[in-house]
Amino acid sequence: MTFTEIADRVWVARHEWFDVNVTLVGGERGLLVVDTHASELAARAVIDDVRRLGVALGGQSVVGAVNTHEHFDHTFGNGAFRAAYGDIPIHAHEVAVARTVSAGERIKGLYDAEPDDPHADEVQATEIVPADHPFSSAVALDLGDRMVELVHPGRGHTGGDLVVRVPDVDVLLAGDLVEESMARNGVPGFGEDCYPMDWPLSLDIVLSLSTSSTVVVPGHGAPVDREFVEEQRNAIGIVAETIRDLATRGVPVAEALAAAEWPYPREELAAAVRRGYEQLPRSQKRLPLV
Template structure:
C-alpha cells in the first residue's frame, strides 16, 4: 500500500520509496522514539529531498541512518541527513568509510566527464560524509516498540554489504545484494565468487512470507531471492570453470553462456580471475 506521503508500506512500521535515477530504493523503519533511515540517495540535493519526504511520512526525528554499502547512489545524501539532524549516527559496515573515500575520485571524475548528465553538478557539489558508527558483523537498535538488526552476511556486491531485518514485521532490506529492476550489478569492487554464498546466508533470514526490499526496484519474496542466487552461482561457477580450463581472461566473456548480457559480467569475470589468482 502506498501512503498519501508517497511511501509504500511494506510491513508493520516499515516503508520503502523508489527514486530516480537508477530506481534506487530507500527504506524507513518507524519506531515510537524515532526513525531508522536506510540509504540516502546520490547527492546532497537529493538527500534534502529525502529529508522532506521523511517529514511527510512522520514528525518523529531520525534516530539513525544506515548505509547498506559504500556506493554513491546510496550514501551521497548523508550530508543532508546530518545537516538536518546533526547528532544522528551514520551506521555502516566497518569497511565502508575508507572505501567510500577511496572511491570518491572515481565517481566525481566520471561525472566531470559527463557534461550533459543532469545530475553532474549536484554530484560534484556533494561533500562526502562518511559513516561514523561502524560494525563488523551485527548491529541492532531499539526504536521504541520496534527492534531492528543489521547483519553483514559476507561479501558480494561489495566488501561491506549489509542487510537490515525487522523481525516483528518479517521485512528485510537487502541493499544491492538483491536487485529487482535490473540484474545484479557486478562492479570493480564486487566479489563474484563469494556473492552466491552471501545470498544463501540472506535466504536463511527469510520465511515464506518475508518481504524483501531490494536496493533497486520493487519488493520481492523469498522465491525471487532464491532465483537470483541461482544466477549468481551460475556466473561464479562459469568463471571458475573457465579459469580452470586455462581460458585467458580476455577471452572468457565470449566463451561463457551467461544468465545476463555479456556486458554485465565483464567485471565478474575479471574480478573472479583476480581472486582465483591470489595465493
C-alpha cells in the first residue's frame, strides 16, 4: 500500500512519475480523493491501493474526487475513478473545469511530439474527463462526521487553483500553489499558464488558512509546514516584484532574465517573466529604453 497516514484519516501517496501526490480524506460517508494522477493506467494502480485501504477500513469506498487545478497530472485519472466507483462527483474551480479539456489536449500534442517517452502511449490513450461540480470561491463538502473545505485563493500556478482544507486535523492540501519536489529542485511550476503577479497574494490567503501547526501537502513532493510556504511565497514575491521593476524601468521582456538577479534559476523563469509582462497593466510599463 502506497498511502501514508499523515493525520487522522488523511492519507497521501507520493508517486514517482512527476513526484505527484494523490491524497485521500476519509469520513463517515466514505473517501474523498484529491487529484487523480496523470493517466488512466496510472490511476488504475492508485485505485488498487485505494481499494486495499478501503478494505482495511471496513469496506469504505470513494464517494467523490477533487482536482486542485486543470493540469493533466492531476486530472487524467478522473475517468478511471468514475469507471471504478460510478458517477461520483468531481469538484474543481470553475476555471479549471472550463480549461481541463484544452489543457489536456495540449499535453497530448506535446507527448505526440515525443513518441519515445515511456508514458506517451498511456497519456494518448486516456479519455479526458473534466470535473462536473464547479464552484467559484469556496464550498464545503460533507463527509458525514467531518467537513472538507475547498477554497479558491486566487490565481497562481494556473487560473483554476484551489486548496483543500481539513480543519479538524489542521491539514491543507495546496495543489501546485506549493511545490517541494526535488524533481524540480524545489522550484514552483512557472508554466505557460501561470500568473506570477497574482501568485504571492494567493499564497497570502493560503497562509491565512493555516496555523503554525498546519501540515501542508504540496502538489509535488513531501508534506511541509507553514514556514516552508512562507519562504516559497517570499521567493515568488521577489519574482513578481522583479518583473514589475524591470517593466517599470522599460527593460524589454527579451532582456529581462539577464537584467536581474532571481531567487530561482533563470532557465525556470522564462514563462514567468513573459507572462508577468503580459499581465502588468500598461500604466506599470514604460516603453523600452533605446
